[in-house]
Amino acid sequence: MSATIGSGYLARALDRPGVRPHGMAYWLDEAPANAVTLGLALQHVAIQSVYFVIPAVVAGSLSPDPADATRFLALSILAAALWQALQLLGRGPIGSGYPIPGTHTAALVGAYSLVGLGGGGFGAAGASLALAGLAAVGLTFVMRRLRVVLPNEVAGVVVILIGVALVLVATQRLGLQPGGTLPGLEGVGAVFGSLALMVGVALSRTRAAPFAVLIGATLGVPLALALGTGVPDAMALVERQPWLALPQPWVPRFDQVAPVPLFAFLVALVALKATAAGSLVVLQRASDANWSRPDAPPIRRGLLANAAAMVAAGVIGAACPGPATAAVGLSIATGTLARRIVAAGAAMLVVVALCPKLVTLFVIVPEPVKAAMLFYVAGFIMAQGCQLVTVRMLDTRRTLIVAFGLSAGVAVAVAPQAFIGAIPVLSSPISVGAVVAFVVNLMTLPLVSRRAELDLPLDARANRSVTDWFDGVAGAWALKSQTARAVEQSLGELTDLLHELGSPALRLAARLAEDRVELTLAWDGAALPDPPAIASPEDLLGPDEVRHAFSVWLATRQAQGFRQRGDGAAREAWLAFED
Amino acid sequence: MSFECSAADHDGARVFTLKGRVDGANATDMERAIGDAFGEPGRRAVLDLAGLTYISSAGLRVVLVLAKKARQGGGRLVLCGLLPHVREVFEFSGFLKIIDVAQDRAAAMAALR
Numbered sequence: 274m275s276a277t278i279g280s281g282y283l284a285r286a287l288d289r290p291g292v293r294p295h296g297m298a299y300w301l302d303e304a305p306a307n308a309v310t311l312g313l314a315l316q317h318v319a320i321q322s323v324y325f326v327i328p329a330v331v332a333g334s335l336s337p338d339p340a341d342a343t344r345f346l347a348l349s350i351l352a353a354a355l356w357q358a359l360q361l362l363g364r365g366p367i368g369s370g371y372p373i374p375g376t377h378t379a380a381l382v383g384a385y386s387l388v389g390l391g392g393g394g395f396g397a398a399g400a401s402l403a404l405a406g407l408a409a410v411g412l413t414f415v416m417r418r419l420r421v422v423l424p425n426e427v428a429g430v431v432v433i434l435i436g437v438a439l440v441l442v443a444t445q446r447l448g449l450q451p452g453g454t455l456p457g458l459e460g461v462g463a464v465f466g467s468l469a470l471m472v473g474v475a476l477s478r479t480r481a482a483p484f485a486v487l488i489g490a491t492l493g494v495p496l497a498l499a500l501g502t503g504v505p506d507a508m509a510l511v512e513r514q515p516w517l518a519l520p521q522p523w524v525p526r527f528d529q530v531a532p533v534p535l536f537a538f539l540v541a542l543v544a545l546k547a548t549a550a551g552s553l554v555v556l557q558r559a560s561d562a563n564w565s566r567p568d569a570p571p572i573r574r575g576l577l578a579n580a581a582a583m584v585a586a587g588v589i590g591a592a593c594p595g596p597a598t599a600a601v602g603l604s605i606a607t608g609t610l611a612r613r614i615v616a617a618g619a620a621m622l623v624v625v626a627l628c629p630k631l632v633t634l635f636v637i638v639p640e641p642v643k644a645a646m647l648f649y650v651a652g653f654i655m656a657q658g659c660q661l662v663t664v665r666m667l668d669t670r671r672t673l674i675v676a677f678g679l680s681a682g683v684a685v686a687v688a689p690q691a692f693i694g695a696i697p698v699l700s701s702p703i704s705v706g707a708v709v710a711f712v713v714n715l716m717t718l719p720l721v722s723r724r725a726e727l728d729l730p731l732d733a734r735a736n737r738s739v740t741d742w743f744d745g746v747a748g749a750w751a752l753k754s755q756t757a758r759a760v761e762q763s764l765g766e767l768t769d770l771l772h773e774l775g776s777p778a779l780r781l782a783a784r785l786a787e788d789r790v791e792l793t794l795a796w797d798g799a800a801l802p803d804p805p806a807i808a809s810p811e812d813l814l815g816p817d818e819v820r821h822a823f824s825v826w827l828a829t830r831q832a833q834g835f836r837q838r839g840d841g842a843a844r845e846a847w848l849a850f851e852d
Numbered sequence: 853m854s855f856e857c858s859a860a861d862h863d864g865a866r867v868f869t870l871k872g873r874v875d876g877a878n879a880t881d882m883e884r885a886i887g888d889a890f891g892e893p894g895r896r897a898v899l900d901l902a903g904l905t906y907i908s909s910a911g912l913r914v915v916l917v918l919a920k921k922a923r924q925g926g927g928r929l930v931l932c933g934l935l936p937h938v939r940e941v942f943e944f945s946g947f948l949k950i951i952d953v954a955q956d957r958a959a960a961m962a963a964l965r
Contacts, residue, residue, distance in 0.1 A: 563943075733877040737854075740873075740906065758937040765908050769876030810946050813913040814920075824909045830944050 283366040283577065289568040291561035299611035301372065301560055313609050314617035316484075317374045318625070320600045321353065321618075323486040324376040325635045326646045328592035330442055331382060332636075334389035335398060339510050342636045345395060345592065347520035347626045349377055352586035354622035356594035359578035361612055361619070369575030371556045372604065372615035375582070378595035379435045379654070380544035382442050383701025384537035385592075391534060395590045396526030398534075403525055403587025405538035409580035412542065413573060420567075420788040420851075421718070426671045427710045428547035429662030430678035434706040435544060436655030437686045441702065443647035446640050451690050456641065459500035463641035464648070466500075467493030471649050490638065490646050497639035507637040514629035523590025540704035543711055545595060549579040551661065552596035559605040567851075569833075598657065670720055674713045682706025723750060723785040731772040731779050731796070736765045739781065750785050756852040759831040760790060763848060766828035767794060767801070770821055774799045785852075789833060794846045800839055801825050801846060854878060856903075857885035865896040865964050867957065871903030874911030883914045890921040890929075897922065898960045902933030912945055919951050928952070932960035 293300045305313065328349035332342035356375030362368030381402070388398045441450075447464065448454040456464075471489030474481050481488055497503055504510070553575040558564045582594050604610055625631055638646075662675050682702040685692050692700040699705050725746045729738050740761040747757035764781070771779060776798035784791045802818060804826035812823035829835040829848060837846040855878040856871040868886050889897040899915070901907075915931070922929040932954040934942060942948055954960035 736875040736877060736908065737873070755937075758940075761906070762908075762937075762941060765875055765906065769908055769910060773876060808946070810912070810916050810950060813909060813916055820909070820913070827909050827941075827945060 283570060283574050285364070285370075285570065285574075287570045288370075289561075291557075292563045294560065294562040294608075296608060297560075297610065298608040299614070301370075301610055301612055303611050304613050305609070305611055310611070310613050310617050313607075313614045314621055316603065317597070317600045317615065317618040318621050319484055319487050320603060321374055321376040321597045321622070322625075322635070323490075323599070323646065323650060324379075324597065325350070326638070326643050326650075327377040327379050327382065329636050329638070330446065330643065330647070331385040331398075331592055332395075333446075334386045335393070335395055339504070339633070339636050341395070343514060343629055343633045344520060344523075345590070346635060347629060347632045348522060348589050348591035349586070349594070350622050350626035350632070351520060352582065352589070352591035352594045353377060353597075354619045354626065355585055356579070356582040356596075357615055357619040357622070359582050360575060361616055362578070366577065367574055367581055368578045369553050369556075369571045370612075371553060371560070371571065371575065372610055372612045373552055373556055373575075374597040374600035374604075374615055374618055375594045376597035376600070377592045378545060378548065379439050379442075379650075380431070380541045380548065380595070380703055381538060381593045382438050383703055384534055384541055387534040387537050387700065388531075391531045393529050393531060393534065394526070395523040397529035397531070399523050399587045399590035400525035400527040400530045401535050401538045401587070402593055403584050404527075404530065404535060405542060405593075406580050406583030406585075406587050408539055409542055409545065409583055410577065412546065413577045413580055421786070422711070422715065423543065423547050423550065424671075424674075424714060424787065425661050425664045426667075426674045427543070427678065427707070427714050428551060429658045429660075429664075430675055430682070430710040431544040431547050431658070431703060431707045432551075432661055433655050433658030433679060434682040434686075434703045435548075436651040436653075436658060437682060438702050439647045439651035439654065441686050441689060443644040443651065446647070447644045456502075460502050460641045463493065463497035463500050463502050463639065464645045466496045467642045467645035468649060470496075471645065486646055486649055489649070490642050493642040493645060494638060497642050502641050503639045504637045510637055511630055511633045514633045516630050517627055518629050520626060520629075522588075525588055525590065537701050537704050540708055541701070543707040544703050545579070545583070545593070546576065548598070549576055549596055552598055552601050555598075555605070556601055556610070560610050599653070670717050673717070674710050677713050678706045678710025681709040718787055721785070721787050725749075725783045727781045729779055729781070731768065731776050733772070735768045735772055735779065739764045739768045739779070742781075743783065746783055750790075752785075752790065752852050756790060756850055760792065760850050763828040763832065763850070764792070766824050767846070770801065770824045770828075771796055771798070774821070789852055790850045792848045792850075794848075796844050797842045798844065800844055801837055804829055804835075855881055857882065859885075862898075863961060863965075865898055865961065867898045867900060867961075869900045869903065873906035874904065874914070875906065875908040876910040879908070879910035879914055882911060883917070886914070886918060889918060890925050890927045893925040893927065895922070895925065895927040896964045897927070897929050898957065898964065899929065899931045900933050900957050900960070901931055901938060902935070902956075904938055905935065907938055907941055909945075912941070912947065915947070915951070928964055930954050930960040930963050932957050 299305050328346045332345040353375040360373050470492045471485045474488045475485035553572045554567050685705045686702040727742050776796040780795040782793045802822040808823050808826040812819045833849045835848050858869045930952045
């Protein structure tokens with residue numbers, strides 16, 4: 274089995290088959306009617322378009338030219354469509370196969386600002402993103418136990434700080450940061466007016482509620498224009514753009530990559546990995562009625578697709594794509610998880626990207642309205658982060674991870690100019706908070722390790738003894754009941770088998786790590802047979818060796834890993850179970 | 853609790869109520885207790901496993917043998933009341949594809965009619 278798991282790191286054959294959840298309107302492979310598909314896809318695109326404000330804002334930090342912003346946004350929409358399409362792939366080592374809409378991530382806003390501050394343009398930003406994407410590809414294979422290095426608390430801190438970074442950007446757009454021009458009463462009025470419209474629609478309990486940001490922004494634009502806070506010559510900018518044009522990529526300028534912004538891109542990978550993994554797990558959980566724990570191969574392929582899309586976006590000079598968590602939430606809430614919907618949505622995004630006139634509309638949104646959108650979206654992102662942080666009981670160690678991570682990130686957000694001036698590499702709240710939370714987590718990992726041991730004779734009572742013993746261990750370690758049952762099933766099965774194979778005694782050690790339980794079984798006697806790749810109930814009626822192999826298969830069925838070794842008659846088997 | 857089994861007849865079907873745990877040490881007791889359920893052709897039986905807290909592959913084997921006997925004799929076997937973690941073992945092992953399982957005893961009896 275260890276060989277199977279090793280070679281099947283990304284293999285689709287190892288995907289756990291899902292069960293259709295009750296009440297699902299359209300499950301993964303189901304095909305809604307064309308009109309329904311288009312309507313639901315359009316709804317996704319509407320939500321995704323809220324995040325178009327992110328590349329629009331990023332473009333502003335790289336170039337003051339609205340035409341550059343339109344070009345960057347068009348390329349970025351294409352990158353989001355590619356992200357979405359890659360996730361949908363049903364063959365090969367890339368793509369989770371899950372219908373997850375893509376959009377633009379806010380995690381790199383600070384890193385892009387650093388490129389702009391250093392005099393770099395879209396080519397330098399693209400090159401930095403491509404390099405970060407390559408690093409993300411590598412990390413997909415290196416960070417095998419993602420939950421250990423990126424537990425919920427670290428991911429939650431990162432998500433909260435993404436929200437904080439967006440607030441920082443919003444205040445910069447409004448001129449509230451040092452060096453900016455303070456907005457007049459009209460600007461402030463446009464911000465609060467737009468926000469009031471968004472909140473009003475969100476609380477309306479109507480079908481329009483999910484589109485609160487989009488509707489609020491659409492109504493906020495005429496309000497801002499009426500208050501005189503619009504972009505000068507906005508309509509002329511739109512009129513100058515053609516209806517149809519291929520977005521022109523920016524050639525990545527690797528020669529212009531500077532170490533400080535590149536470091537910020539690399540540090541933000543913690544945030545990017547965490548949000549991508551979070552969306553993949555949420556979708557996996559929603560699409561399988563029998564979901565009990567993350568199924569690793571589709572998540573790894575999803576992370577690989579995420580990294581590949583980053584590289585592609587960098588190569589064409591687009592903004593970094595990532596999952597549209599709000600659109601994922603909408604799919605789950607409405608029970609519409611058909612891949613067909615998201616495929617149609619990807620096609621729609623491509624159409625939008627090819628229409629510069631349409632894209633420019635997002636660029637000319639007045640700054641107060643953009644700021645209102647950022648404030649609103651930031652609030653929801655921070656709330657999601659809070660939920661992530663509190664998924665598990667916050668003991669002292671986990672509280673410290675959250676406390677240090679948030680404090681460090683907020684310190685940067687409160688005084689960004691001080692960090693930009695003194696330590697540019699530490700001028701992004703997300704980068705600093707993520708690194709601090711990440712390091713505190715790793716440094717305190719040894720504190721959670723616990724061990725328990727048992728020596729027992731292998732007789733007719735051994736199965737009962739070993740499962741009773743582990744029941745006590747599981748209680749003392751506060752393991753999930755599902756983990757305890759899986760381990761007890763495995764231990765009982767192996768104990769029965771070793772007794773049948775004639776081993777006289779068993780020495781058992783259990784170790785609790787951050788996210789899993791590791792078992793080591795030691796005995797003198799025959800080796801355990803290798804489990805078959807596929808087992809059938811009929812194996813139980815076959816010869817002893819086939820029946821024994823079935824027994825090992827059943828014992829290791831829920832294990833993350835299994836291996837055994839022997840030295841003479843002394844044998845040892847190792848199993849790990851995710852908790 | 854070790855393994856316990858009681859049997860009763862309801863509506864022409866034999867209902868076996870199993871409690872405790874079935875492992876390599878007592879699977880033969882289980883086989884002895886329920887093995888004659890399909891001694892005559894066309895018999896119908898229910899295994900109520902609501903009180904079963906653990907089953908190993910040795911116990912699964914007994915259930916499989918019983919299901920085969922039922923099929924060969926033109927009878928019918930339905931399992932019911934499986935606790936979630938016991939159901940998971942049956943599911944992982946592929947048993948749910950070849951053996952009828954009902955939510956509870958009433959549903960099992962209804963399935964036999």
